[in-house]
Amino acid sequence: MTFTEQLARAARLHDSLLCVGLDPEPSKFPGAWRGDPERSFEFCARIVDATKDLVCAFKPQIAYFAGQRAEAQLEQLMAYIKRTAPEVPVILDAKRGDIGSTAEQYAREAFERYQADAVTLSPFMGFDTIEPFLRWRDKGVILLCRTSNPGGNDLQMQRLADVPGQPRLFEHLATLAQGPWNTTGQLGLVVGATFPEEIARVRELAPTLPLLIPGVGAQGGDAAATVRAGLRVNPAGETTGPIIVNSSRAVLYASSGDDFAQAARRVAITTRDALNSAR
Numbered sequence: 001m002t003f004t005e006q007l008a009r010a011a012r013l014h015d016s017l018l019c020v021g022l023d024p025e026p027s028k029f030p031g032a033w034r035g036d037p038e039r040s041f042e043f044c045a046r047i048v049d050a051t052k053d054l055v056c057a058f059k060p061q062i063a064y065f066a067g068q069r070a071e072a073q074l075e076q077l078m079a080y081i082k083r084t085a086p087e088v089p090v091i092l093d094a095k096r097g098d099i100g101s102t103a104e105q106y107a108r109e110a111f112e113r114y115q116a117d118a119v120t121l122s123p124f125m126g127f128d129t130i131e132p133f134l135r136w137r138d139k140g141v142i143l144l145c146r147t148s149n150p151g152g153n154d155l156q157m158q159r160l161a162d163v164p165g166q167p168r169l170f171e172h173l174a175t176l177a178q179g180p181w182n183t184t185g186q187l188g189l190v191v192g193a194t195f196p197e198e199i200a201r202v203r204e205l206a207p208t209l210p211l212l213i214p215g216v217g218a219q220g221g222d223a224a225a226t227v228r229a230g231l232r233v234n235p236a237g238e239t240t241g242p243i244i245v246n247s248s249r250a251v252l253y254a255s256s257g258d259d260f261a262q263a264a265r266r267v268a269i270t271t272r273d274a275l276n277s278a279r
């Protein structure tokens, strides 16, 4: 099954557009675990147990593991999700991007070492840096397009004088990803929930690509505006333009007490429902 098919299946099965981001930060762990990076797996596993029936995807962020010398726990977590929630696709948020020969190693890291179903990439270095990932035919490859952070403006909003119509960089990227770069149908795009107008613009230029939309919750993005701008459904009720709306900290750290998993579940339910009510 391809990533897109997995995603559609999980979204249908769980009636959810929500992706829970797994960004374990030891200083925010509850009680006796606080400050202990050795608990990263256990912390995330409890979150997975508490939310796996509420989500269309999980998204572990690699830096939270690598920064704590906890890559082995990320491997453990990926295997745990595959075992306990096999219906939920896992997007490894790695934001890689490098020349082809190095990209091959990054692809092995994402798809062999960590067994991810999809990976996030930075497209800054061009198509030849993305192509090695596309050799893994059933995997999703999600390119940064219009990111949620304020500094996204610095480059992504600039106009390209040499391209007909002088599109902004993010618009050009969306056009490439929907068209000439999507040689294998594996591409998706990242668009921040903090910029609903640009989500709508990306959806216009890339009507069928899966959009990974982080920024609801801690970054203040509007769930309803996100759904209206990004989700596309045909008259028969079938999704033609899927969205994956990520929330990390608002779910993970809903409580700093021993009830963190129950609190995470409550926030995940509220967020899932807010997304669904805007469909």
Ligand SMILES: O=C(O)c1cc(=O)[nH]c(=O)n1[C@@H]1O[C@H](COP(=O)(O)O)[C@@H](O)[C@H]1O
Pocket: 021, 023, 061, 093, 120, 146, 147, 148, 149, 190, 191, 192, 214, 215, 216, 217, 218, 219, 246, 247, 248, 249, 250
């Ligand atoms: O690729 C991403 O996931 C990503 C892209 C983007 O534009 N903005 C963004 O916040 N992210 C990631 O999405 C997550 C957002 O986390 P919260 O703000 O805690 O929900 C983090 O893991 C970020 O690294």
